[in-house]
Amino acid sequence: MLYWCCLLKCIKSRDLKELIRLTTKIESILKAIKDDLIPLTKKGIEEGNHVFGGLVLDAKTFNTIVAGTNNRQMNPIFHGEIDTILRFFSIKDHPDPSTCIFIASHDPCSMCISAIAWSGFKEIWVLFDYEDVAKEFEMPVDLTMYKEIYGVEGAKDNNAFFKKYSIRHEAEKEPDAKILEEKIAEIKDIYSSLRVKDFSYPGM
Ligand SMILES: [Zn+2]
Numbered sequence: 640m641l642y643w644c645c646l647l648k649c650i651k652s653r654d655l656k657e658l659i660r661l662t663t664k665i666e667s668i669l670k671a672i673k674d675d676l677i678p679l680t681k682k683g684i685e686e687g688n689h690v691f692g693g694l695v696l697d698a699k700t701f702n703t704i705v706a707g708t709n710n711r712q713m714n715p716i717f718h719g720e721i722d723t724i725l726r727f728f729s730i731k732d733h734p735d736p737s738t739c740i741f742i743a744s745h746d747p748c749s750m751c752i753s754a755i756a757w758s759g760f761k762e763i764w765v766l767f768d769y770e771d772v773a774k775e776f777e778m779p780v781d782l783t784m785y786k787e788i789y790g791v792e793g794a795k796d797n798n799a800f801f802k803k804y805s806i807r808h809e810a811e812k813e814p815d816a817k818i819l820e821e822k823i824a825e826i827k828d829i830y831s832s833l834r835v836k837d838f839s840y841p842g843m
Pocket residue numbers: 718719720747748749750751752
């Protein structure tokens with residue numbers, strides 16, 4: 640009953656089509672992270688890499704075009720987003736990035752956010768934010784670099800190149816927020832269970 644009341648309230652302020660589409664979109668993003676990204680990340684971790692990863696989805700169908708994961712053992716700048724971008728552009732006849740959604744498991748570092756912008760992706764969705772990365776994933780270098788090099792706390796969500804959305808914050812606004820929160824919690828538990836090997840980073 641509460642669900643339907645919330646739904647009706649939302650319908651009053653938002654177009655029904657848009658409402659269904661946004662819920663479907665967030666669900667599709669979460670499913671892609673779980674089914675297409677996490678298995679790849681688990682394999683990468685076994686090889687000594689970190690948990691950070693990315694995905695490119697078709698903006699209309701939400702189908703996964705490519706997934707990528709951290710590959711620091713190969714090269715320290717092969718972050719999850721960079722690996723995803725390299726894989727995307729290695730696809731023959733890949734779609735125009737502006738027709739795709741870029742998903743980052745974690746809020747991108749200064750290098751990756753620039754690489755995403757340079758690639759032409761205009762819409763970015765992020766699961767874990769900078770604070771999560773620093774505290775829960777014990778990776779404060781991202782924020783330190785933003786602060787030390789650029790004097791900022793992170794990338795702007797809305798700028799001339801892209802719009803960046805927090806999956807968790809957007810999910811909270813949805814009428815079925817509880818269901819989405821459960822799915823997010825399930826994914827968070829999986830990430831929390833992953834154990835990464837030590838690695839030497841600059842500034843740490
Ligand atoms: Zn990065």
